[in-house]
Amino acid sequence: MKADGADLQTLECWMQAVVMHPEGADAGLRSRPARRLVPQAASDPESVVLPSKALTSVERLDIYAHMYFARLLEVMEAEYPTTRQILGAHEFAVACRRFIARNPSRSRTLGGLSAKFPDFLARSLSRGHRNGLAIDVARIERAMEDVFDERRAEPMTAAQFAAIGADQWDKVRLSVNPALRLLKLRYPANDYMNAVRGGRKPRIPRPRATFAIVYRRGYSVFRRDQEPEQFKLLSALAAGRVLAVAVRASIGGRSRSADRLAAKLGAWFREWAAAGVFTGTR
């Protein structure tokens, strides 16, 4: 085989098809894409890759095939430690391998490799509380990765909040920290993660709707649950609603005394201010 021009391209495409095959280099050699590119290699791999004294041609290709999945699995294990704990190491590895085979990296950095992994789990895992929890935890762990790399924005100070007079509520919109994600979950996934990280072995919980935010303050990533109305209000603000409209839409319909409402809002905004959720007004 010559390696010039198109032939070099063919050789690279062939090797890639072989070493990225989820069942290893031997299966990769016999795969349709590899046979289409270099037909003779399926029956005579030595015509393309020489054996060494100790290894056959296929064994040498298999080193790369093994490293491809091992390296990317290592990345995903670091990104999804609690998802892995729920599914178990073997099932998690199988899921990652299938995911990588269907979603090979197209980026020069690894940060976005598993961006679609929670959705993949949601489509591919069977129903059941354990898997449902795993999907929710994966969504939180993915959000933690996303905000880790997100651009930095200075949070609003308490004084800036205080300066928003009641007369401005009908006009002002709040800018949300780009390093914030809002997650509507089917399970108490945050509590479960806290328990695991605290060294406990919690049972798989029953379904219960929870509302979580994942955010970065400075250079540290945090996650916490929100009350349902609090989450609804924050979602409306993050969607760009005017402050007064967002408040009315999320909690205004409930019969509640003005004092209680003000106390609730005050507590929520203090919490969000401490978390650096807002970065300014517009």
Added chain:
Amino acid sequence: MNVLPNRWNLPDLGLGVGLRSQHFRQITERWPAMDWFEIISENFIDTEGRPLYFLDQIAERYPIAMHGVCLSVGSTDPIDFEFLDKLKALSKRVRAKWLGDHICWTGVAGLNGHDLYPVPYTEEGLRHMVSRVKIIQDYLEQPLVLENPSTYLTFAASSMPEEEFIARLAVEADCALLLDVNNVYVTCRNHDLDPVAYLDAIPYEHVVQVHLAGHTDNGTHCIDTHDGRVIDEVWQLYARVHERTGGRATLLEWDANIPKFSVLQQEVRKAERFRNGAAKRVAA
């Protein structure tokens, strides 16, 4: 011992280690003794989080060299100029002494295997890579520092030994070399080659940096795992390189089972026994 200058008069930065996130806090709290750090370029691209925060501080105090893993110089895909822009911007931000990558390809047809795949060592492969290196260097406006990778297979199409391919690439593209002596050892073990003959073929006026690392010996083959100490045979190869160059920026890579920073300091300082009393260092 005389110093053989490199073609670009790039400085001998002394002894450094790869900057890894496990040591960010210790480095920025204690500012330990270390001549310089090398970063994996891609770990600081497309992020504005904690890694860049620490890197900015570290770059204020130590010289930095950028070493990438995804430039894919040998690929037949189009050159990714957007990625080169990001490399350029990071280089400017950390005032990198130089930037480089590997003599390999990492993906084709838009995919990325995040591994260092070997190219066939042919005249045609050489022309392809020389052409791309020249374009990249012109765009980056600086010499590209390219490393010999550890390889685990040989293409039947190859018509010249790896060391000849690398030597000719360096001369014909006029690029700089990062000579990884652990990779020389691993590659020669995997291909039944003589590492001393390999080193003898290298054009040392193109070498600006040397890598040291540990590897895993599986008996039938070695894997470049960067997970342990440098073995004696690799130190002996380093000694030969030092004899030929009189001093090059030397860096220890340790990427798996990463130990305490003090262990890295101790390990890289072993290189001093080959450097002491040798060439006067060019100021960084």
